[in-house]
Amino acid sequence: MRILCTVCGKKAVIGKTDRLSVALTNLYCSCTDPECGHTFVTNVSFSHTLSPSAKTATEVVSALARALSPEQRKALQQELAF
Template identity: 50%
Template sequence: MRVNCTTCGHKGRISSREEVTRAYVKLYCQCLDAQCGHTWVSTLSFSHTLRPSAQQLDTLILDRFKSLPADMQRKLVEHMGRDRPAA
């Protein structure tokens, strides 16, 4: 990740970071131009998901299944049992 000085526009570097939450991080930065020497804090934050993680798919399906009425859950389980190939 590249940062630029907010004062002179020269390249800067991230000297440290503070993770406030998993979705919000404070970046402590310093300008690499010795004549400027500006230091500042920038923030990095999560905005939104474009495609859910494949690792979350099982959880999403199970949560959705649990939110269905009992009769609908039973119908789905019965339907899944019919579609299984013989072993």
């Protein structure tokens, strides 16, 4: 992905990425033109799906469950127990 400086239009580099959610990320950027030196934050966000994932619902749920902490997994198991 190419980020351009919003002031001079030259190439900018991403110094830090701050993932706010699955669908939104803040990119902390700096212009590579030493005469400009502009630093800024730009957002990258999910818009919409063009083609659905080939993964099954079970694979998606399993991947999400693995990302939880042990405490969160235990709470989820208790919540799903019928």
